[in-house]
Amino acid sequence: MLNANVIKKLVLSFVLLTISTVLYAHGERNQEPFLRMKTLHWYDVEWSVKNEGTLKVNEEMTMKGRVHFFSRWPQVISKPDTVFLSVGTPGPVFIRKFSYLNEVPMIQSTGVETGKSYDFEVILKARLPGRHHVHPMFNVESAGGLVGPGIWVNIEGNADDFVYGVETRTGQTIENLGTYATANVYKWHAIWAAIAVLWLLWWIRRPLLIQRYLLVKDGQWSTLITLTDKKLAATMIIGIIGLLIYANGVTKEEYRYTIPLQGGKAEVDAVLNPDEGKVYVKNKKAEYYLPGRSVIIDAEITNNHNLPIQLGEFTSANLRFINHHVPAAVAALDEDYPDELVADSTLVVDDLRPIMPGETRRLHIDATDAAWEVERLSSLLNDPDSSYGALLFFYDSNGKRFISEIYGQILPTFVD
Amino acid sequence: MLSKAVQKYCVDTLCIFAVFLFTTNVLAHGGATIENDRCVFRSQGYSIHFTAYQPSFSRTKELCRVVNSLSETIIVLDFVDEALRKLPVDLILKKQKDDQLYADYMLVDERIYPAGTMQLPMKKIEQGSYRLYVNIQELAHQHEVAENVHQIAGFFEFTVTDGAKEKDQSFLARSTWLFYLLALGIFIYLMALKYRS
Structure with missing residues (x-):
């Protein structure tokens, strides 16, 4: 005969099993907007396979680019003193053969500085057939995974054919690590x-x-x-x-010659930026026009460079808004870059005239796209810290690029 | 001081209550990705997200199936499928009449929306049931959606209620949840008494 305690426990278990719903996670879209806008900014990302391209099991692909650790790192998460370069995939559909940060192997974790950029490269080998979304990713200690832009890759073949052979430092050849020993x-x-x-x-x-x-x-x-x-x-x-x-x-x-699991951290220096301070940006006002899905920014730009510059691109949370009136910015957009991450309409800048050397000008910038809603970024208005972070790409008359951060509070508006 | 058995019973019951309370947050609109959002509908195989705002009534709150007042309303449609940004789209907003049929209420001419979003502002909206039809003018032999998807014109149904009338309701009518909470509290107290005896 079941007693009351057992009945209660059974009811509780039944309730937990039936009421708890499946969490519809799609990775980055469920992360808070402040995490995606004020932590990592990925740019110049390239994949050796096209979006929706196909690989066979055992074929390799490379992801590389640059990642900027935002200087206004959110206070609510740990600083990136311990990070690990990884990939965002639905399980081990690839194996990670090599990963580098500024050409330093990232077998272990490392520490990075906020406000600095780093070149990353990851080489993957296809393992499990299927259609998979593949992103570069950094795991930040106590903060979780922060993913970059991703592409769809189709892997064809038989999973049983996967082989990962290596040669050890003693010259021994291991035919397949997956079945070794x-x-x-x-x-x-x-x-x-x-x-x-x-x-x-x-x-x-x-x-x-x-x-x-x-x-x-x-x-x-x-x-x-x-x-x-x-x-x-x-x-x-x-x-x-x-x-x-x-x-x-x-x-x-x-196994006579073994190395202990390494517990230390790799050391890596940031990419030097000789153009730091050439273009100074200050956010004066930022609003999100809700019905129009527009982020509208008033920014003060100071050109400390010796050539005129124009604003070519606004990027935040892996979304890119290109100013179609700046040829260098348009040319910088790779035609194979994932379409859903690039706004179709132009980045609207009220004053398209180049900013002359030494000039300070106030620009009204409008980044409009349904992606703000589709990517769930508009929910930043419900955050206790309703602020945004982005990168602005400027181009001089020679096509040289200058990158500046912009950040500030953002408020909702219903007035266009 | 309650006995251990009574304390344990109260804790267990509160746990069950907590499961109901917190689990529903997972089902909330903001918790789902847009593909699984209950405010997404399909028209001719394309996914479109519906949002309504009433700035003077509920400010930035996103409304969906139920629009709570007759004040100024802005309907916003976001095209989830990228292909819609290149196709001409027109809208027909129909309102249910007394005979249960739907009649045209507002029309928006065909246009292309490269930003993937469009808005339909309405200074006033009447109480009732509405259907928003989205007609997509596809180019011949051009469809980027899976072949097994039925290509029928879809609509989004929503209801407009008079929030002012709801505000006129008595405190008792507006706060029925308080009574459920009170009933639960009484239930726990009575069960605890039973265990103690």
């Missing part, structure tokens, strides 16, 4: 599982709950553990320790 793994798992099962059977073969409860209630708990139990336990302790020593010896003999 797996027999050994199964063997030792079986040995330890057998010991665990034997120990468990030893105890549950006897009457368990009610009789033991009665003995304890009568104050005879010392009879629960017999002398035989103690002898068996002592034998097992000695046996297990002996087995550990033996296993350690066998392993050392088999």
Whole structure:
């Protein structure tokens, strides 16, 4: 007969199982806007495969580009003192063969500086067939994963054909890391599982709950553990320790040259920016025109460069708004770049005249696209910290690019 | 001081209540990605997201199936499918009449929306049930949606209610949730009494 406690627990479990809904996660769209706008800005991202391109199992692809760690890093998440360069994919559909940050191998985590940029490169090998979205990603300690722009890649072939061979530093060739020494793994798992099962059977073969409860209630708990139990336990302790020593010896003999798992962090310097300070940007006012899906910014631009400049691009949260009136900006857009991340309509700048050297001008910038809503970025208006962050790309008359940060509070408006 | 059994019972019951309370947040509009948003509808195989704003009534709140007042309303449609940005689109807003049929209420001529969004401002809107039809003028032999999707013109149905009348309702009528909470509290208290006895 079930008692009330058991019934309550069953009801609670049933409720948890049935009421809890599937969380419709699509990665970056479910991240808070401030995370996507004020942390990482990815640009010049290239993939060796086209968007919706196809790879066969075992073929490789490369992702590379530059990532800027925003200077106004959100206070609510940890600073990027410990980050790890990774990829955002739906599970291990690729394996990551190599990853570099400023040409430094990123086998381990590293620390980066906010306000600085770094070149990244990741080489992947196709593993599981299917249609997968592939992003570069940084895992930030205590903050989670921050993804960059992604493309769709179709992997064809048979997953069983996947092979990942390596040559060790001692010249040994391992044909397939996926199956290397797996027999050994199964063997030792079986040995330890057998010991665990034997120990468990030893105890549950006897009457368990009610009789033991009665003995304890009568104050005879010392009879629960017999002398035989103690002898068996002592034998097992000695046996297990002996087995550990033996296993350690066998392993050392088999694998003589090993390196411990590395616990330190890789050191990497930021990309030097000789043009820092050439273009100074100050946000004066920012609004989000809700019905029009427009981010409207009043910004003061100071040109400290020796040539005239024009605003060519506004980018935030992996969305790009190109000023179609600036040829250098249009030319900088790769035709294979994912369409859904580039606004179709032009970035509207009220004054298209170049900003002359030494001039300070106020510009009215309008970035309009449904992507603000589709990417769930308009929900930043519901954040306790309703602020935005973005990069502005300027181009001089020679086509040279200058990148500046812009950030500030943003308020909703219904007035165009 | 309640006995351990009573305390345990109260904790368990509160846990069940908490599951109901917090789990519903997962079902909220903002928690779903746009593809699974209940405010998304399909027309001729293309996905479109519907939002209504009433700045003077509910400010930045995004309204969907129910629009709560007769004040100035701005309907915004966001084209989820990229292909819609290149296709001419026209709108027909129909209102349900007394005979349950829908009649034309407002028309928007055919246009291309390269930014993927369009808005339909209305200074006044009448109470009732509406259907918003989106007609997409596709080019011949050009359809970027999966072949097995039915290409029928779709509509989004929403209702406009008179929020002013709801505000005139008594405190009791507007606060029925308080009574549910009170009932639950009484239930827990009575069950605790039973366990104690």
